[in-house]
Amino acid sequence: MPWYNADLHIHTCLSPCGSLEMSPRRIIARACERGLQVIAITDHNSTRNVQVCMECGAAADIMVIPGCEVNTQEEVHCLCYFPHLEALEQFQEYLDRQIFDIPHDAGRFGYQVAVNADEQIVFEESRSLFTGIRDGIEALEKVVHDLGGVFVPAHIDRQVYGLLSQLGFIPQELACDALELSRRITPVAFIRSHPELEGRGFLQSSDAHRPEDIGSLHTRFQMEQAGWDYFRKALLEQRFEAMNVPPVKKDGGW
Amino acid sequence: MKTNLRLLAKELGLTCLAGDAFLDRTIEGAYVSDLLSDVMGKANAGMIWITSQVHRNIVAVSSLKELSAIIVVNERPVDPVVLAHAEEEEVVILSSGLPAFETAGLAFNLINDN
Numbered sequence: 001m002p003w004y005n006a007d008l009h010i011h012t013c014l015s016p017c018g019s020l021e022m023s024p025r026r027i028i029a030r031a032c033e034r035g036l037q038v039i040a041i042t043d044h045n046s047t048r049n050v051q052v053c054m055e056c057g058a059a060a061d062i063m064v065i066p067g068c069e070v071n072t073q074e075e076v077h078c079l080c081y082f083p084h085l086e087a088l089e090q091f092q093e094y095l096d097r098q099i100f101d102i103p104h105d106a107g108r109f110g111y112q113v114a115v116n117a118d119e120q121i122v123f124e125e126s127r128s129l130f131t132g133i134r135d136g137i138e139a140l141e142k143v144v145h146d147l148g149g150v151f152v153p154a155h156i157d158r159q160v161y162g163l164l165s166q167l168g169f170i171p172q173e174l175a176c177d178a179l180e181l182s183r184r185i186t187p188v189a190f191i192r193s194h195p196e197l198e199g200r201g202f203l204q205s206s207d208a209h210r211p212e213d214i215g216s217l218h219t220r221f222q223m224e225q226a227g228w229d230y231f232r233k234a235l236l237e238q239r240f241e242a243m244n245v246p247p248v249k250k251d252g253g254w
Numbered sequence: 255m256k257t258n259l260r261l262l263a264k265e266l267g268l269t270c271l272a273g274d275a276f277l278d279r280t281i282e283g284a285y286v287s288d289l290l291s292d293v294m295g296k297a298n299a300g301m302i303w304i305t306s307q308v309h310r311n312i313v314a315v316s317s318l319k320e321l322s323a324i325i326v327v328n329e330r331p332v333d334p335v336v337l338a339h340a341e342e343e344e345v346v347i348l349s350s351g352l353p354a355f356e357t358a359g360l361a362f363n364l365i366n367d368n
Binding site: 073074136137164165166167168169171173 | 291293309
């Protein structure tokens, strides 16, 4: 069964901290250069740049998983992945009810814009996408799973916005499909300090905010072919491996 | 003499949300933090813990560290499931109508005067 190189944590220009250079076109071009076959778009508390990334990805034969990086009430960042655009649209309706109406200060925090494939701005979010939403982490996890999605707490080893720093330990009731580690650590080193998490599946992705960061590390998945059902199956069966290095592109195709 | 939770609740106008059978517990000091990993590392037994966190993990952390009570500030709503869990674990949860700074200031004066 073939292996696919994936980077499942990429921000676009819609995230306040994301560079304006992170347009869908640039992201896909960079993913191709880096030898990625699967990516996920995960902006903070919004999904409004996902569809155009999927369209650009389809044209370049890159699978783009629709996603979001949600900041919960406890200020834990969680990666949420969805099977298709319909589920993502329902999730966006949920987010619109969930985010606080705090005005965004683009001068201090950066622009929050959605663009089209030609890099023209089509939407600007006026509410801050950076603060925690109304719901706690368990409520979010249920919403994601009810929509057929996949739920992965982000960079759990980090001292800020990570599950372990904010909540001390992983709540028993929380159904995590995998756990993401930051670039600062490897799964082996992490398990040394957290032996209680041995056997859990760990993902690593770039958390890219600039084009040059895309694919700076990756996770490889063993799947029959590139597609949501295969991806979800590989994830749940732990047929993946976190690689703290960029993928190696093979000559002459895959 | 060390002060206890009952006196603290009276002086600061706190509402007891869980564990009212344990209000005679004495207070050995206080710790203010919303990061549970920080509380696990730095708080000591007998302390009250002032926080705006309401996730159910606060109960386990309080129980693990043998804290005197959790004081949730700003009248943040606490889920009934969390309160029921606190009752089971004999963890006291008090609610303050004031922000963390004012709650901590009043508690500091009370603890040091007694």
